[in-house]
Amino acid sequence: MQNQNAEKAETQPEETGRPAKTTLSARSLSKVYGSGALAIRALDNVDFDLYEGELVVLLGASGSGKSTLLNIIGGLDRPTSGKVFFDGTEITAFDDSALTRYRRDHVGFVFQFYNLVPSLTAEENVALVTEIAADPMSPADALRLVGLGGRLTHFPAQLSGGEQQRVAIARAIAKRPRVLLCDEPTGALDSQTGVIVLEAVERINRELGTTTALITHNVGIAAMADRVIRLADGAIQDVSVNTDKIAASEIRW
Amino acid sequence: MHPLDRKLLRDLWHLKGQVLAIAVVIATGVGVMVQSLGAIQSLQATADAYYERYRFADVFCHLKRAPKSLVPRLADIPGVQTVEPRIVEYATLDIAGFEEPATALLSSLPERGKPLLNQLALQSGRLVDLAKPEEVVVNEKFAAAQDLTLGDTVQAVINTQKRTLRIVGIALSPEHTYAIGPGALMPDDKRYAIFWMGERALAGAFDLDGAFNDVTLTLLPHTPPEGVIQRLDRILAPYGGSGAYARKDQISNWFLMSEIDQLATMARLLPSIFLIVAAFLTNMVVDRLIATERGVIGLLKAFGYSDLEVGWHYMKLVMVIALIGVVLGSFLGAGLGQWTTSIYAQMYSFPFLLFRPLPDSFLIAGGLSLLAAMVGTASAVRRAVRLAPAEAMRPPAPPSFSRSYLAQTGLARLLDQPTRMIFRQVFRWPLRSGLTVIGIGMSVAVLIMALQWIDSINRLIDVYFVAAQRQDVTVSLTEVRPPSVMRDFENLPGVLAVEGQRNLDVRAHLGPRNKRMQISGLPARQGLYLVYDDAGGAIDLPPDGLVISTKLAEILGAKTGDRIELEVLEGQRPIVEVPVVRVFNTFIGYPAYMRLEAINRMMHETNVVNTVHLRIDPNQQAALFARLKDMPHVSSVTLRQAAIDIFNETMAKTVLVFVGMFAGFASALAIGVVYNSARIALSERGRELATLRVIGFTRFEISYILLGQSLLLTVMALPVGCLIGNWLALGMAKSFDTELYRIPAVIEPSSFGYAMLVTLAAAAISALMVRRRLDRLDLIAVLKTRE
Incomplete structure (x- = not known):
């Protein structure tokens, strides 16, 4: 079944007419926690590609392996077996400092719980990243992109949940990453605020062309994706191309 | 096991690094306290037991010469229990293979039996055979420092006569736990010895047959020594009594008690600091722990645990940490205390050592530590139990920060x-x-x-x-000598400069206060041994009047311009009034100075001295020392x-x-x-x-x-x-x-x-x-x- 999925995934670009350039690809990824009888297969021989500029939604129930997959391609975790390539370079062969450099230069993360530094203002939280990036945009520009141009000097405690999450997005994209990985970015938000956050993600993907993978268990969000990948029990169940993609602002749940 | 207790154990294990760090801090506090209190108690217990077992005297007095028939009169002084007359003098020693002269305090052993007071703790050998005047018992420290054993001989100049003495015993004495020479600050075991000799031998050497020149007494229980000292001084004045003093002023005991006082100060100050910091640390970690336990606390309370039960749970956690610290500290302190006490045992010559830290040192230290930890925890625990369950289970709001004025500047x-x-x-x-x-x-x-x-x-x-x-050598003479003695010293090999000094034993009175002390007479402008103010440097002595140290001024309650009554304790024993003309600062002792001429005028004597300071040429030191060893009238030689x-x-x-x-x-x-x-x-x-x-x-x-x-x-x-x-x-x-x-x-x-x-x-x-x-x-x- 995995092979079937893989074939499907590979044939996808031709079907959508997108350029076939692969930003990230994973081959035969497996992740096993524990050992022996107690071993849990979080990922089971998964093949996965992320094409340049697309917005992919990874759908699945909790425990389906979607976060594990995201962590591995984001350079946060290592697979038990299998390989991940970024622009043709195998990141699974990287040592720790090379992985850190990969994350620093190419990957933007957005988390469910924002993970802002409480002692820094919105602008400073973004500056945290721009200071170590090679070619960043200004923190103020990044915040304007997510609609927070007027909130530069606010501390996390002075911002709403949605605003905090948008600061997190600004922080993730300010360094102009090649890949933006969002793990349940709306998980802690109500629907109205969640939509505003999704609009920000959509805008980044559209305007900056950042390849984006977004994890959610919320089926409604899948409507804004170029492609939707469903995971269950550590394996890819199904990959579908969204022919009638809608704008984030139209999503309701 | 109750699940809460299991949780407690797991929390402790999880926090083990911090638990250990706090326990170590508590342990240092407990350790220092157990060690200090333990050492004080052990030292005090050892000294008390030693003094009692070896019958250390309560009152001491040196004099010139008194007939033994005077002893019953001394025994009749109300409050006196035992009187023991004896002969005490100094001698210069010449030890084979040791270039410098050494000094011995010679102390007589009675004709019959053991001494009544200040008994010897023989470490080896025996007491002297009274028929053999050359036999001596020496103090253990000196024997060890000079590598002398039973049967060895030492040359001594005793009252101008050179004698060979044979060591028959090595002993300790409660009088000399801190064997310190005249004018010295520290025991110098190589150069200062205590020799116990037969009374007959010393009486013969110093022409004191049927007489004594030193007396020690014990008092009946609860007798204050002051009254006895007054009567003793009155009786002994015609016999050249140089003023009696109580045990607390006896030099060896004085040093020992100062040491115990010093330890007591440390036992108060240092452990308190450590305990304060331990309390603070405990507070910090518990506070933090409770912050991370918010959810659990809410849950426990939602399940129906009372505030008291939840509070007690965390209190127990802290108590366990504190107890680990207390136990660690007790062992550490006991070990260090024993070690400290053994250092003291080396320094003082105790025949035995009681390392007896009383349980109270452990109880005080342990109790204080536990209390400190509990007080430190109380506020954090109180906050924990006050949380409403629902509130406690919600994640805490992000801490709010603000931009300081500084942050807005460039x-x-x-x-x-x-x-x-x-x-x-x-x-x-x-x-x-x-x-x-x-x-x-x-x-x-x-x-x-x-x-x-x-x-x-x-x-x-x-x-x-x-x-x-600025002198190299100080020579004490057995008695006052005419100024011509200075020339004798000038003629010795290698002597570059000579300066005389006269020390006079007096009892100073001012109002109700009095102090037995020594006045030193020096030239107006001293070249070798200076009257020196710690802050202002050398002081020229005025033609008349006293220049006294601030410590003496404090003891007597004196200030510049006061007239102090001096009861001279030697010679014609005049009583004179002398004004204080200057007070100066010094770190050591409580000295008082006068112009040498002024002292001699007061004593109706002409320029006599009893101490000589020398500056010498180091190249001729050996020749000088050889001559000093043989010189008459020399009682002791001190090298700076x-x-x-x-x-x-x-x-x-x-x-x-x-x-x-x-x-x-x-x-x-x-x-x-x-x-x-x-x-x-x-x-x-x-x-x-x-x-x-x-x-x-x-x-x-x-x-x-x-x-x-x-x-x-x-x-x-x-x-x-x-x-x-x-x-x-x-x-x-x-x-x-x-x-x-x-x-x-x-x-x-x-x-x-x-x-x-x-x-x-x-x-x-x-x-x-x-x-x-x-x-x-x-x-x-x-x-x-x-x-």
Whole structure:
């Protein structure tokens, strides 16, 4: 079944007419926690590609392996077996400092719980990243992109949940990453605020062309994706191309 | 086992690093206290038992000569229990293979049986055979220092006659636990000996047949010595009594008691500091623990656990940590106490040593520690049980920060974000940061307090032995000699300069107060042995009147212009009134000076001296020493350099050992505080730091953020510690104001430097320990779970 999925995934670009350039690809990824009888297969021989500029939604129930997959391609975790390539370079062969450099230069993360530094203002939280990036945009520009141009000097405690999450997005994209990985970015938000956050993600993907993978268990969000990948029990169940993609602002749940 | 208790054990295991760090801090507090109290108690118990078992006298008096028929009159003084007359004199020794002359205190053993008082604890050999005048018993320290054993012989000049003495016994005496020579500050076992000889032999040598020149007495229980001393002085005055004194003024006992006092000061001050810091640390970690336990507390309360049960649970956690500390500290303290006491056993010659730390030292230390830990915990626990269950189960709101005025200035723009995080973190919790700063500062302060001892003692040596003394050799004469004696000394080989001094035993009276003391007569402008003010330098003596030390002024309640009545205790024993013309500062003793001519005028004598200071040519030292050994009328020879060496050596054996011990304690303290504050910061900010790692920060960069905070706090603590240390050192110096010593409160810049360096090193070590944990941060887990 995995092979079937893989074939499907590979044939996808031709079907959508997108350029076939692969930003990230994973081959035969497996992740096993524990050992022996107690071993849990979080990922089971998964093949996965992320094409340049697309917005992919990874759908699945909790425990389906979607976060594990995201962590591995984001350079946060290592697979038990299998390989991940970024622009043709195998990141699974990287040592720790090379992985850190990969994350620093190419990957933007957005988390469910924002993970802002409480002692820094919105602008400073973004500056945290721009200071170590090679070619960043200004923190103020990044915040304007997510609609927070007027909130530069606010501390996390002075911002709403949605605003905090948008600061997190600004922080993730300010360094102009090649890949933006969002793990349940709306998980802690109500629907109205969640939509505003999704609009920000959509805008980044559209305007900056950042390849984006977004994890959610919320089926409604899948409507804004170029492609939707469903995971269950550590394996890819199904990959579908969204022919009638809608704008984030139209999503309701 | 109750699940809560199981949780307690798991929490303890989870926090083991911090548990150990706090326990170590508590243990140092308990350890110092058990050690100090234990040593005091052991020393006191040993001294008491020794004094009682060997019948140490209560009152002492030296005189010129009195017939033994006087003894019953002395025994009749109300309150007197036992009287023992004896002969005590000095002799110069010539020891084979030892170039310098040594001095022996000769003390007679009675004709029949053992001495009644001040009995000897024979370590080897036997008491002397009265039929053999050449036999002596020597004190153990001298025998050991000079490598003398039973059967060895020593040459001595006893009252101008050269004699060969044979050692038949080696002994200890309660009178000489601290065997200190005339005018010395430290026991010099190579150059100062106690010789016990048969009474007949000494009476023959000093022409004291049927007479005595020294007497010791014991009193009936609860008899104050003052009345007895007064009557004794009155009876002995016609016999040249030089003023009786009580046991507390007896030199060996005086030193011993000063030492015990000194330890008592340490037992009060140092453990208190350690306990305060331990309480603070306990408070910090428990507070933090309870912050992370919010959800659990809410859950427990939702299940129906009462506030008391939840509170008791956390109280138990703290008690276990404190108990670990107390137990560790008790063992540490008992070990160190035994070690300390054994150092004292070496220094004082005790025939036995009772290491008996009373249970109270453990109880006081343990109780105080537990109390400190409990008080430190009470507020945090009270806060924990006050949380409403629903509130407790919700994640805490993000802490709010604000931009300080500083942040809005241009200066702040120079800082990068990580540095800003460090500053904001420190100033967001000013109380916690302040307490950490004080905690680390305390360890700097304790170190300064320890190191300052060396500075103070060096200053004392500089002033007392170097600035104020320019002679190389001081010779005490057996009695006053005419000025011609100076020429005798001038003619000795290698003597470059000679200066005479006359010491006079007096009892000074001013109003209701009196003090038995010595007045030294010196030339107007001294060239060798200077009257020296610690602050102002050398002092010229005025033609008339007394120049007294501030300590003596304090003892007598005297000030410039007061007329002091001097009851002279020798010669014609005149009673004269002399004005105080100047008061000066000195670190050692309570001296008083007069112009040599003025003293002699007062005594109706012409320029006699009984002490001679010499400056010598070091190349001819051997020849000079050889002559001095044979010279008549010489009772003792003191070498300035030897005194300095002994002083330094003794300090190295005692003070430096303590300095090292306190430096160790202080480092433990610094490690404990820094490690705990960094660990707390880590558990509070693990999530934040993991996020930074995820978005591409290196380990080094996040270490900078976390450890930079520790470093900033440590750097802030340095000046605070220097201030506290300075203050503690002043307090210590003040509390060491005894008749014997005043310790100058001197702190050299290098001591501040060392203290800060040691603290920084301790901080660096604990930072490294925390750094290892940073390398193991779980990047993924921290992103998923809300604390």
